[in-house]
Every structure is written in C-alpha cells, then in structure tokens.
Amino acid sequence: MTITDADGKPANADAIIYVVGFKEPPGPAPTEVAQKDRKFVPDLVAITVGEHIQFPNGDPFLHNVFSQSATRKFDLGSFKRGDRKDKDFPDPGVVDVYCNIHPEMAATILVLPNRRHTRRRPDGTYTIEGVPPGTWQVFAYTRRAAKPAMAPVTVVAGQDAIVNLALTRGAEPEHLNKYGEKYKEYVPTTYH
Amino acid sequence: MVMAVPASAHAGRTFYGWLQDTQVMPERGAEIQTFISEENYQGPDTTPPSKVHNTTWWLAPAIGINDQLELALPVQFDWEHVDGTAPRTNFTSYGAQLKYRFVTADPVDAPDFVPAVRATIDRIVIGSRDHWVPQVDLIGSYQSGIVHAVINAGVAADVSPDDQHFEARTGAGVSIETIEDLRVGAEVFAELSLDSDTSGNWLAIGPNISWSHGRSWVSASYGIGLYQIRDAPKLNWGIAF
Numbered sequence: 001m002t003i004t005d006a007d008g009k010p011a012n013a014d015a016i017i018y019v020v021g022f023k024e025p026p027g028p029a030p031t032e033v034a035q036k037d038r039k040f041v042p043d044l045v046a047i048t049v050g051e052h053i054q055f056p057n058g059d060p061f062l063h064n065v066f067s068q069s070a071t072r073k074f075d076l077g078s079f080k081r082g083d084r085k086d087k088d089f090p091d092p093g094v095v096d097v098y099c100n101i102h103p104e105m106a107a108t109i110l111v112l113p114n115r116r117h118t119r120r121r122p123d124g125t126y127t128i129e130g131v132p133p134g135t136w137q138v139f140a141y142t143r144r145a146a147k148p149a150m151a152p153v154t155v156v157a158g159q160d161a162i163v164n165l166a167l168t169r170g171a172e173p174e175h176l177n178k179y180g181e182k183y184k185e186y187v188p189t190t191y192h
Numbered sequence: 193m194v195m196a197v198p199a200s201a202h203a204g205r206t207f208y209g210w211l212q213d214t215q216v217m218p219e220r221g222a223e224i225q226t227f228i229s230e231e232n233y234q235g236p237d238t239t240p241p242s243k244v245h246n247t248t249w250w251l252a253p254a255i256g257i258n259d260q261l262e263l264a265l266p267v268q269f270d271w272e273h274v275d276g277t278a279p280r281t282n283f284t285s286y287g288a289q290l291k292y293r294f295v296t297a298d299p300v301d302a303p304d305f306v307p308a309v310r311a312t313i314d315r316i317v318i319g320s321r322d323h324w325v326p327q328v329d330l331i332g333s334y335q336s337g338i339v340h341a342v343i344n345a346g347v348a349a350d351v352s353p354d355d356q357h358f359e360a361r362t363g364a365g366v367s368i369e370t371i372e373d374l375r376v377g378a379e380v381f382a383e384l385s386l387d388s389d390t391s392g393n394w395l396a397i398g399p400n401i402s403w404s405h406g407r408s409w410v411s412a413s414y415g416i417g418l419y420q421i422r423d424a425p426k427l428n429w430g431i432a433f
Contacts, residue, residue, distance in 0.1 A: 062220065072300065073299070073300075074298060074300070075218045076218065076219075076259075077217075077218030077219030077220050077221060077256060077258075077259055078218075078219060078220035078221075079219060079220070087298075088300075088301065090300065179406040179407040179432065180406045181406060181407070
C-alpha cells in the first residue's frame with residue numbers, strides 16, 4: 001500500500017489495515033498506549049470492540065487523556081509518572097484522544113469489529129492472517145488521512161488475496177482542549 | 193430559635209438548586225464552586241422578630257482526589273436580617289467536605305442508579321468557640337435517557353458548648369435535558385428539626401434550571417415556600433481549571 005502527502009510526495013507513515021464484515025471477540029491482553037516524551041506511543045492503534053486500553057504515564061510530569069469523539073467520550077483526569085489509567089471501548093468507530101495539558105499530544109484509536117487488522121510494514125506491504133472465506137471490505141487508515149482507503153476483497157480458503165490500497169495524508173488538524181477551547185500558548189518547561 | 197443551624201452549606205456540581213448530585217470531578221480536576229442562596233423565613237408568628245431573611249454566599253476550591261472522591265474547602269458568609277432589627281453580615285464558617293461516588297464516573301460504564309455520600313464539617317466562627325456543624329448526606333441519582341432524578345437524605349448537627357440541635361435536610365428532584373446542555377426540572381427540599389426546636393423548619397418546592405458550557409456550569413432553583421418560608425432561591429456556579 002502507498003501513502004502520499006497532500007503535495008503528492010510519498011510518506012513513510014504508520015498505517016493500519018483492517019477487514020470489516022464479520023465480528024470477533026477481543027483478545028485477552030489489553031492494548032497499551034504510553035505517554036512518553038510528550039507523545040502517545042503508538043499514536044495509531046487498532047483494537048477490537050470490547051477491548052480495554054491502558055494509558056501509562058512514562059513522563060516525569062502529569063498527563064491527561066481525554067476524548068470528545070462521539071464513539072467514546074471520556075476524561076481520565078490527570079495522573080503522574082508510573083500511574084496508568086484504563087478505559088474500555090464498547091462501540092466501534094474512530095476515537096481521537098488528546099492530553100488536556102500538552103496540545104502536541106494526539107493519537108487515534110480504531111475500534112474495530114474483529115481482530116483481523118495489522119500494521120503496514122516500512123516497505124509498504126502488509127499481511128492479515130486468519131481472514132475467513134467470504135467477500136469483505138478491507139480498509140487502510142493513517143493518522144491525518146481525510147478518510148480511509150477501501151477496497152472489496154474475496155477470500156478463498158487456502159489462497160492469498162492481494163489488495164492494493166492508496167492513502168493521502170493531510171495536515172495535522174488543530175484540536176481543542178477538553179473544555180472546547182483553544183489551548184493556551186505552550187511554553188516548554190525545563191526540568192532540573 | 194430560628195436559624196439554630198446556619199444556612200445549608202450545599203454545593204458541588206449539580207443539575208439542581210438545593211439538592212446534592214452525585215457528580216464528581218476527575219482525578220486532579222480543580223474547580224472554584226460557589227453559591228448564593230436566600231432563605232426568607234415566615235414563621236407561624238408573623239410579627240417581628242420571627243421573620244428572618246438570610247442570604248448566604250458560599251465559596252470553595254474543590255479538587256478531585258481520584259475519579260470518585262472530591263474534596264472542597266468552603267468558607268461561608270451570611271447576611272441576616274431579622275425584621276425590626278439592623279441587618280448583620282458575618283463571616284460564618286470555614287470547613288471541609290468530602291463527596292464519594294460509589295461507582296465509576298464514566299457515563300458509558302456507570303449504572304443507571306448512582307449512590308454517593310457526602311460528609312462535611314464546618315466550624316462556625318461567630319458566637320461561641322468550639323461551635324461545629326457536621327453533616328452527612330446520602331445521595332442517589334438515576335439516569336434514564338434525558339431524564340435525571342436525584343434524592344437526598346441528610347442529617348446535620350449544630351454542636352456547641354451551650355446547645356445541640358439536629359435536623360434532617362432532605363429532598364428530591366428531576367432534571368430533563370432539553371437543548372444542548374440546558375436542563376430544566378423541579379425539586380422539593382426541606383430542613384426539618386429532629387428535636388423539639390422546630391422554629392427553623394421549612395419546606396419549599398420549585399422549578400430548577402442548569403446549564404454547562406466548556407469549563408463553566410450553573411444551576412439554580414426558585415423554591416416556593418410550602419411551610420414556614422416564603423421563598424428560597426439558590427444559584428450555584430462553578431468553573432474548572
């Protein structure tokens with residue numbers, strides 16, 4: 001699969017490719033999205049409906065995690081280094097999460113109906129194992145994409161199916177804080 | 193004696209005027225919360241000095257200790273006017289209040305019925321020393337779609353070296369979401385003596401309204417007196433940081 005920026009130049013960005021059309025229960029282990037160096041790591045993650053995400057704070061200062069997305073609104077408060085908060089995601093959809101303290105922190109969570117999803121490799125290829133036979137839709141999504149790329153796929157038992165997808169990224173959209181306001185001008189703090 | 197227990201120190205984020213709600217702030221959330229209330233008494237003896245008008249201004253910083261426990265440190269000022277006498281303004285009390293919500297505050301995961309408890313202690317700084325007003329409230333809220341209902345059952349004590357007085361502070365209300373975050377409803381609230389001094393009893397019923405926007409919220413009710421009070425309006429307001 002290919003990803004290009006709005007100016008047409010190829011971009012080597014993280015992307016998630018997933019199949020929809022059938023449901024599966026979530027896996028046993030919760031997914032983790034860490035807060036490290038004023039970033040969410042990873043900043044793009046796919047989970048299955050009903051799965052939890054843990055948010056550990058690895059920075060020596062407070063972080064917040066909140067979402068105003070219609071799929072899952074929440075506010076985990078502010079918590080210190082070493083603490084972690086947990087949140088469940090009972091409905092499918094896209095959830096954008098931010099930190100109310102640090103405006104540069106943003107991540108996207110794809111809450112998917114099944115576990116058939118994977119990440120794009122650096123060379124642009126991907127493999128999704130275990131897709132049941134049938135005709136489904138395969139999507140690809142990267143942060144900053146205006147919309148996911150989609151193509152139909154027919155899976156036959158014992159055979160590989162190849163789907164080429166192309167995504168176009170835009171600029172990082174400006175977001176508001178949890179009160180619906182613009183962030184105050186950020187002055188980096190020096191820690192001694 | 194009217195006003196045996198100083199005016200009710202009811203506050204915290206709420207859809208209601210006089211009633212406590214089960215809402216709490218997230219961990220390390222911080223708000224300034226305040227209210228202004230009027231209690232315009234009209235006791236059985238309508239000649240002065242039994243008619244007391246009391247205006248209360250209550251102000252508190254409040255923080256979320258964790259996602260279910262909230263702490264506020266209020267101060268309270270009262271302007272009291274007994275008909276036929278000169279009005280008095282007092283710095284009445286300082287204190288602390290803890291509110292604990294027994295279930296998660298996440299609206300997706302929370303059950304329809306939410307129980308909470310609130311405990312307060314106020315030190316009265318007018319009159320004699322060692323004058324305290326502890327209060328405990330049991331709060332239950334129920335959410336069904338756009339309808340929110342709440343019930344309060346509280347007991348307050350007025351404990352000083354000279355006297356003790358106990359009263360129930362109880363009520364119930366309903367709040368319905370209309371457009372955006374604007375809610376309207378009605379509530380009934382009463383302060384009822386649990387001992388022989390019933391002069392401060394009152395009961396009021398009236399409409400309420402609340403609205404939240406961004407970091408601010410406001411709620412109010414206009415209690416129309418049913419017993420020993422003419423009216424009891426109250427305005428609550430808070431802003432988060």
